[in-house]
Amino acid sequence: MTPTTHLGARAPDPPPHRAAIGATPSNTRVVLAHRPSGRDIADCFRIERMPLRLPQNGQLLLKTELVSIDICSASRMQEHAPDSDILALGQVMPCSTVSRVVASRHAGFKAGDLVLAHTGWQSHQVVDATSIRRKLYPGVAPVSTALGIYGMYGFIAWSAVREVCQPRPGETMVVAAASGPIGATAGQLAQMRGARIVAVTSSEEKCRHVRETYGFSVALDRHADDFADRLRLACPDGVDVFLESVHGHCIDTVMPLLNDGARMPLCGMMEGELWPEPATDRLPAFLDAILMRRLVVRSFTHRDIARLHPQFLVDPGFISDMGALLRSERLRWHEEYVDGLELAPLALSRLVRGDNLGKLIVRVG
Template sequence: MDGHAHAPEVEHALARTPGVEASRLVLREYASARPLRECFARESFPLPEPGPGQLLLRTHLLSIDICARTRMQADAGPADRLDLGEVMPCATVSQVVASRHRGFREGEYVLAHSGWQTHEVVDASEIRRKLYPNVAPVAAALGIYGLYGYIAWSAVREVCQPRAGDTAVVAAAAGPIGATVCQLLQARQARVVAVTSGEEKCAHVRRSFDPAVVLDRDAPGFEDALRAACPDGVDIFVENVDGRCIDPVLPLLNRFARVPLCGALDVEWDRSTGDRLPVFLNAMLERQLQVRPFTSRDITRLHPQYLADPQFISELGALLRSGQLRWHEEVMEGLDALPQALERLVRGENLGKLLVRLD
């Protein structure tokens, strides 16, 4: 036995999808002042057939990630920039249409990295994780039970190390990382001050996760409200992409405070205000702060399909099955909705994890 399914089984599976045509969105031009949707072109291509040891995947759900905006910049670094004519990469929940590997069967769901296209042929060795709907909805693999949940879980376990009564400030608390962090910290008896933006997101965080305090970072008097919410200082500060909370939180950090950085900061350095890095470094030195970054590159090394940490899968799976963790998703429909979904994410209009479904 060579470990692969026989070719007639593949032909039978493909025969049940007559006339199916694969489609993809490719980058036509780099982003400028024009809407992002005008930067992409739709292409059709013949439905590929898998070779020995390969799988034909049909994309079911796609993750919309802010890093896609960076990939569309002509001046982005070589490791980030997407070449013209290429498909935007992203994590996907995909279904096996045809298999020539005995480890996978037609109809199974997997966590893949097919990007903005309806179908892809991959080597079965690239797929490290099957998805089981009886454990959690397959969509959760693109959020709380996937990369975002893994970053949150790793940050809480390895850096936050919360103790009962610790005060924790969580920025971007309505997002998939922040929401998961809030719940994991509360489960360990930390007192969570959740920070988000706008009345709708504040109401969602308060209703869904019930932290000790919810603050609107865009509301007048935010810094005063933050100080009032942390009368004993801050023991844990989880920064999550926004970056605007660093300045008001920094003076409140207690000695030995833990600070996981869970994303690239979405703020520009204003040189007119001077270099703030020495202030931050002095705070690290004087108060012995523990600062550690957690990014998608650091966590997954190559692609999210390598996200198969058995302890994470076991622990988070148990919490999801028992209903102890809550999450929120927004789903848009269709391949052509992908650029609009990215625009919505860039404007910060989404609530929870933003997905696009192709079925």
């Protein structure tokens, strides 16, 4: 699997649709074949090809162009996932997609329109047109951004900064997983408000990336032997905001540094949710810190997204604010591409290992 990368203000958009629909296309689906044992998840899927019906009145036939690879997909595969999230055997992995209208039986859409959908790991789907709430316009922002900085991940970051982080000039904000789409976006938004960003990543390569790409002055590798010492030196006045968006690896190190009244948005799964391991009970100490230091803690997850499915992500404040920042090129982002729908399981495996850099996307065709 050889990914391609893109960085900056423009991303490659899918080519324009020119061919009219002829014979009914078949649908290629990537479905869960069995549940994972340990961390080996790439071989848990199988490829299916099925005939696809044409749309009826009020429906659209969509062709998937880009597929979002999300860390929550790995948790959906587990037997202990919440009932509303668990992926049944034989089911297509759900996720946000950039899809093209191939055939329309609804006056609001025409063949060739690009939309933000939720069709998952499959090449086509027939959907009710009313389920699609957001068309995508390359002139506003590259359509790929609807899966990252201008989609669910950007919305989580934007909401967390506005509603909980509320950074003020001179404050110190520690951003875990600062090279990922949530951390990188939230860090940039907070930096625009005058906060000093201490970025935490998982390798020296990612440290260089966030310094050079996003302008974060301090970047630390959380796997370094002296990480705790380096973090204390980087935060001489303590920590005012801590944004956690990865498996909780930094909480123990950051907690002693949190100032009175510090804000702590949680935008990722805690350690052990994906791969349960024995751990000591740290909840009493955490609750004590919330009480004694008046910490503000709030979660932001995909369940917050408009209100659950990303195709409803049409919050006018978000669309306006982030659209303006993207058009003015004040925000930067990084995308990594994998070509071929059949490689989605390998891409997910790669994401779970932390081998990707930035937003991971599969180009379907």
